[in-house]
Amino acid sequence: MTDLEIYRKRLERIEELLSELSEYSGRGAIIIVEGKRDVLSLKRLGIEGNFELATHQSLFNFSEKIARLGNEVVILTDWDRRGDILAIKLSGYFQSFGLKPELEIRNKLRLISQKEIKDVESLYTYVSKLRLKTGYCSKRDFQ
Known part of the structure; x- marks a missing residue:
């Protein structure tokens, strides 16, 4: 497999995950990230929706507040050590409140981009960069 084919496959997988994330968002899911730059990055990728920052309050209180809303929850913390710990703790708290958070998108993004990037x-x-390398670019990529 050539480098170009590898890049195309990665881009295709990431685009599928972004589409899935967009579907969750469209259904009113709450997307949990660590910081404002994460939100900006996702918005630049076309993901709109209800973002919540998990790093500005006690995780237990944060989880309880989100769980009360009754929406689906997508945990999209970074895939570094701190993000892993946050994802595990948040997942545990949400489950204790009867919610099963979506973690697969995060886990798949981590696997696909593991050696290239470590954060949202x-x-x-x-x-x-993948779009540029594969020849698939949109105007939005350069704004």
Whole structure:
């Protein structure tokens, strides 16, 4: 498999995951990230919706507040050590409140981009580079 084929496959998989994330968002799911730059990166990738930052309050209180809303929850913390710990703790709290959070998107993004990037805020730049390398670019990639 050539480098170009590898890049195309990665881009295709990431685009599928972004589409899935967009579907969750369209259904009113709450997307949990770590910081404002994560939100900006996702918005630049076309993901709109209800974003919540998990790093500005006690995780237990945060989880309880989100669980009360009754919406689906997507945990999209970074795939570094801190993000892993946050995802595990949040998942445990949500489950204790009767919610099963979506973690597969995060886990798959981690596997696909593991050696290239380690956080959500870098996702937009990474996708833009893959689009450039594969010849698939949109105007939005250069704004």
